[in-house]
Amino acid sequence: MFLREWLRPPRAVLALFLVVTLVPAAGLVWLGWYLLQQDRALVDQRVQERRERAADLLVAALDAKLRAIEQDLTKSSARELLAQGDDAVLVVLGPAAADAYPRSHLLYYPIASPCQEPAELVFRAGEDREFRLHDYAGAIASFRELSRSEDATVRAGAQVRIARNLRKAGQMDLALAAYQDLAQSGAAPIGCVPASLLARRARCALLAELKRTGELRREAEALYADLRGGRWQLDRALYDLHAQDVRGWLGVDQAVEQEGRALAIGAEWLWERWQAASQGGGRAPGRHSMKVESRLLTLVWTASTEGLVGLIAGPRFVDERWLTGVRPILGAQSVQLSLKDRNSRAVLGAPPASLSQRTERAASDTGLPWTLFVASANPRADLDQLAQRQRLLLAGLALVAILVSTGSYFTARAFLRELAVARLQSDFVSAVSHEFRTPLASLRQLTENLIDGRVTTDERRATYYRAQARATLRLHRLVEGLLDFGRMEAGVLRYRLEPLDAGDLVRSALGEFRQDHADRGHQVELSLADGLPAVNGDREALMRALWNLLDNAAKYSPGAPTIWVEAARDKDTVAIRVRDAGLGIGADEQKEIFRKFYRGSAAHTAGVKGTGIGLAMVQYIVRAHGGHVRLESAPGAGSTFTLSLPIGRDQGPGIRDQGSLERA
Ligand code: ADP
Numbered sequence: 001m002f003l004r005e006w007l008r009p010p011r012a013v014l015a016l017f018l019v020v021t022l023v024p025a026a027g028l029v030w031l032g033w034y035l036l037q038q039d040r041a042l043v044d045q046r047v048q049e050r051r052e053r054a055a056d057l058l059v060a061a062l063d064a065k066l067r068a069i070e071q072d073l074t075k076s077s078a079r080e081l082l083a084q085g086d087d088a089v090l091v092v093l094g095p096a097a098a099d100a101y102p103r104s105h106l107l108y109y110p111i112a113s114p115c116q117e118p119a120e121l122v123f124r125a126g127e128d129r130e131f132r133l134h135d136y137a138g139a140i141a142s143f144r145e146l147s148r149s150e151d152a153t154v155r156a157g158a159q160v161r162i163a164r165n166l167r168k169a170g171q172m173d174l175a176l177a178a179y180q181d182l183a184q185s186g187a188a189p190i191g192c193v194p195a196s197l198l199a200r201r202a203r204c205a206l207l208a209e210l211k212r213t214g215e216l217r218r219e220a221e222a223l224y225a226d227l228r229g230g231r232w233q234l235d236r237a238l239y240d241l242h243a244q245d246v247r248g249w250l251g252v253d254q255a256v257e258q259e260g261r262a263l264a265i266g267a268e269w270l271w272e273r274w275q276a277a278s279q280g281g282g283r284a285p286g287r288h289s290m291k292v293e294s295r296l297l298t299l300v301w302t303a304s305t306e307g308l309v310g311l312i313a314g315p316r317f318v319d320e321r322w323l324t325g326v327r328p329i330l331g332a333q334s335v336q337l338s339l340k341d342r343n344s345r346a347v348l349g350a351p352p353a354s355l356s357q358r359t360e361r362a363a364s365d366t367g368l369p370w371t372l373f374v375a376s377a378n379p380r381a382d383l384d385q386l387a388q389r390q391r392l393l394l395a396g397l398a399l400v401a402i403l404v405s406t407g408s409y410f411t412a413r414a415f416l417r418e419l420a421v422a423r424l425q426s427d428f429v430s431a432v433s434h435e436f437r438t439p440l441a442s443l444r445q446l447t448e449n450l451i452d453g454r455v456t457t458d459e460r461r462a463t464y465y466r467a468q469a470r471a472t473l474r475l476h477r478l479v480e481g482l483l484d485f486g487r488m489e490a491g492v493l494r495y496r497l498e499p500l501d502a503g504d505l506v507r508s509a510l511g512e513f514r515q516d517h518a519d520r521g522h523q524v525e526l527s528l529a530d531g532l533p534a535v536n537g538d539r540e541a542l543m544r545a546l547w548n549l550l551d552n553a554a555k556y557s558p559g560a561p562t563i564w565v566e567a568a569r570d571k572d573t574v575a576i577r578v579r580d581a582g583l584g585i586g587a588d589e590q591k592e593i594f595r596k597f598y599r600g601s602a603a604h605t606a607g608v609k610g611t612g613i614g615l616a617m618v619q620y621i622v623r624a625h626g627g628h629v630r631l632e633s634a635p636g637a638g639s640t641f642t643l644s645l646p647i648g649r650d651q652g653p654g655i656r657d658q659g660s661l662e663r664a
Contacts, residue, residue, distance in 0.1 A: 024404050032397040036390055043386050044356075047376050051359035054333035055374040059366045061326045066300055066368070070285045073302045073309045086321075087259055087314030091267045093274055094307040100267070103230035107260035108239035110271035112192065113232075122146060122154050126161060136169035152188040156195045159185070163202065172210060179203040194232045197223075201242055208249055220249040228260060236264070259314060262295040266312035270301060274308040287369040289341035296347045298369050319348065334377045339370040351375060424597035424612065431599075431611045435478055439471040446471070474516070481544070485613050488620040489596075495538035495624055499648050502532045502574045505539065506567050509546035513554075522554050522561050529568035536648025537625050545621040548614040549578040549641050555608050557582025560638070573627065573644040581638040590631050594619050602635070618643075 072078055079090055079101035089105035091098065097113070100106040126142035129135040143165070146158035163178035183199035190198050200223045207216040224246045226232075227239065234242070247254065254261075269290065285302040298318050301310030313321075323337070330337055338349035342363055351358050351373030361372040376382060446468050455461050487493035510524055535542075553563045560581040567576045583602040585593060592598050596616040603610060615629075618641075622629050626646050633639035 025401050028397050028401050032393060035393060039389060040386060043382055047382055050333055051335055051374045054329060054335040055359045055361050055372060057329045058326055058337060058372060059361050061329060062368055065322050065325055066287060069300050069311060070302050073311060078309055086317045088317035089263045089312050091270060091310050091312060092307060093271050105260060105263055106230055106267060107228060107257055107264045108234050108236045110268045112235035112238060123157060123161060130165055136165040139165045156188045156190050160190055160198060167206060172206065176203055176206055197232050197242060201245065204249060216249055220246050224250060228257065258293050262292040262297060263312050265292045266297045266299055270299060270308060270310045274303055277303065289347060289369040291341060291345045296341060335374050336377045338373040341370060428597045428611055434609055435611060439474045443468060443471045485617055488617065495541055497536050497538060499534040500537050500539055502535050502567050503528045505542055506565060506576060509543045510565060513547055513550040517554055522563060524563045524565055527566045532567060532574060533569060533647045535574050535645045537645060541621045545618045548618050552614060553578055553580035556602060558606060573646050576643045577640055579638065579640040584635045584637045584639055585633040586635050590633065
């Protein structure tokens with residue numbers, strides 16, 4: 001309650017407070033905003049520098065890696081670069097031959113292995129019987145002759161024809177056996193198709209025709225494994241021709257060949273490029289990235305007129321063998337790397353969409369097969385740190401703002417209070433002078449008249465003396481009041497306590513009041529409860545308190561001459577009530593009027609004279625007696641002041657020091 005009262009700002013403080021607080025507060029807000037912007041720009045710049053540095057390091061590291069590979073490709077040990085499990089293949093392309101390591105990684109070759117066609121004329125006699133006469137036994141006899149030929153291609157040609165005629169003759173088991181012999185004989189190619197491949201495919205076809213599914217599956221599986229494992233060096237047409245049938249028998253999808261097919265297409269691309277370059281004479285080493293069969297290939301090669309050695313690497317190989325080497329850079333710089341091929345298709349990761357969040361190194365500038373994108377590995381961490389600093393800064397600014405506002409508030413408040421006290425004091429001085437002037441002027445007038453002998457009759461002289469006595473009494477009361485107030489303030493006033501009859505006290509105060517206000521036409525209605533208990537108090541002080549209340553009731557009730565005074569027991573106290581039907585006091589002033597020198601607005605507007613210490617004295621006195629003053633009032637509805645004094649049960653007569661009482 002007290003704290004709230006104390007913290008309540010004087011009204012005039014607002015303008016000053018706004019100026020004193022808002023200007024520095026606005027300055028602080030601007031400063032804070034500016035600092036935050038600076039901090040953000042600094043963080044952005046640092047992150048960007050880190051990305052640039054990392055991008056340069058990565059380009060250098062990857063370039064060194066690829067250069068080393070290009071070097072290795074020129075050595076005979078190049079094939080050791082690859083292991084069986086890699087999704088990569090090393091191709092060696094010559095003008096009329098191609099080879100691959102590991103062979104099993106390439107489904108087919110850009111060019112088929114060279115082949116030698118046998119003279120068709122050798123088989124004419126046998127084929128005449130077979131196709132024209134449908135004499136299969138005769139045809140078989142003819143081909144058996146040839147199967148003992150010196151020429152390996154003729155031997156192989158004869159064997160396959162024997163098997164074919166056996167099949168046509170309905171001797172299926174013999175036909176199967178003949179194909180089996182051919183497959184195992186290591187015979188020469190037949191029409192550029194390896195004999196074993198041709199024989200095994202023919203066996204499978206026969207088994208399919210005979211619906212011997214168990215055997216078919218077993219043999220087709222083995223054949224498919226050999227086809228995919230690079231057992232024969234086939235070009236794309238031959239491979240597809242055979243693989244298509246085998247997949248049909250096995251019921252598998254072409255998708256399983258994806259990895260090998262992608263590498264084979266890469267090899268074809270290299271071959272075509274080398275062919276084109278050979279014609280133009282360009283034989284430089286090169287690097288390229290491309291997307292094939294939804295797989296990303298990276299190609300590195302060296303070329304000369306004799307041939308080309310190239311490494312075709314799938315995404316796993318690139319990741320595990322090349323990028324692993326640069327990962328420490330990513331960790332150290334806390335960045336992440338994304339790669340795109342020359343057609344802007346993602347090779348690795350996905351770079352952030354926003355240009356401000358990534359650093360780019362174009363393939364055309366670096367000579368690398370990819371375009372590099374470097375982004376912060378943990379952008380949240382950068383932002384978190386920024387946010388943390390921002391929070392700290394904001395908290396600091398808020399604290400300073402609170403301190404500035406509180407400081408300016410209390411400074412302004414203290415300043416205004418001092419102003420108010422100074423104003424009240426100056427009002428008090430002029431009010432006291434005024435209070436003195438009236439009785440002094442009438443004393444002077446009366447005395448001059450007496451000295452000049454202008455008052456001739458004894459009766460008139462007696463009236464003059466009475467008037468002089470009243471003026472003197474008024475002056476005396478004024479001086480005593482001021483002196484007592486000074487003592488009360490200093491805490492040195494001593495109270496002579498004695499048991500007092502409350503009714504008697506009220507009557508005496510009323511008597512004095514009536515005497516002082518005899519000519520002013522006030523009516524006092526007194527109501528005293530029977531058997532009022534005694535109060536322990538200082539008669540003179542309590543009389544002064546009551547007189548002040550009565551005097552105020554009279555002063556502030558123009559046109560309402562009746563004053564009501566009551567005294568009654570209220571629990572452990574005697575309550576003495578002074579009520580008037582005068583101007584009344586607004587709620588906002590009901591506390592203020594007990595402050596010293598404070599004069600209410602009603603007093604000013606109604607032009608009532610006074611010093612502003614009357615109620616302060618009342619409060620001092622009543623509190624010194626362990627009681628309190630209560631006020632009930634409303635503007636225009638009169639006022640009731642109630643003094644509550646504790647019943648003097650235990651305390652006997654004595655002297656009480658007001659200072660100690662106040663402190664208690
Ligand atoms: P003073 O009467 O000399 O101004 P006081 O301390 O006695 O000083 O009173 C303080 C103020 O309280 C007065 O200026 C007046 O505004 C108000 N006041 C006191 N008593 C009454 C009353 N009975 N009716 C209306 N206002 C009062």
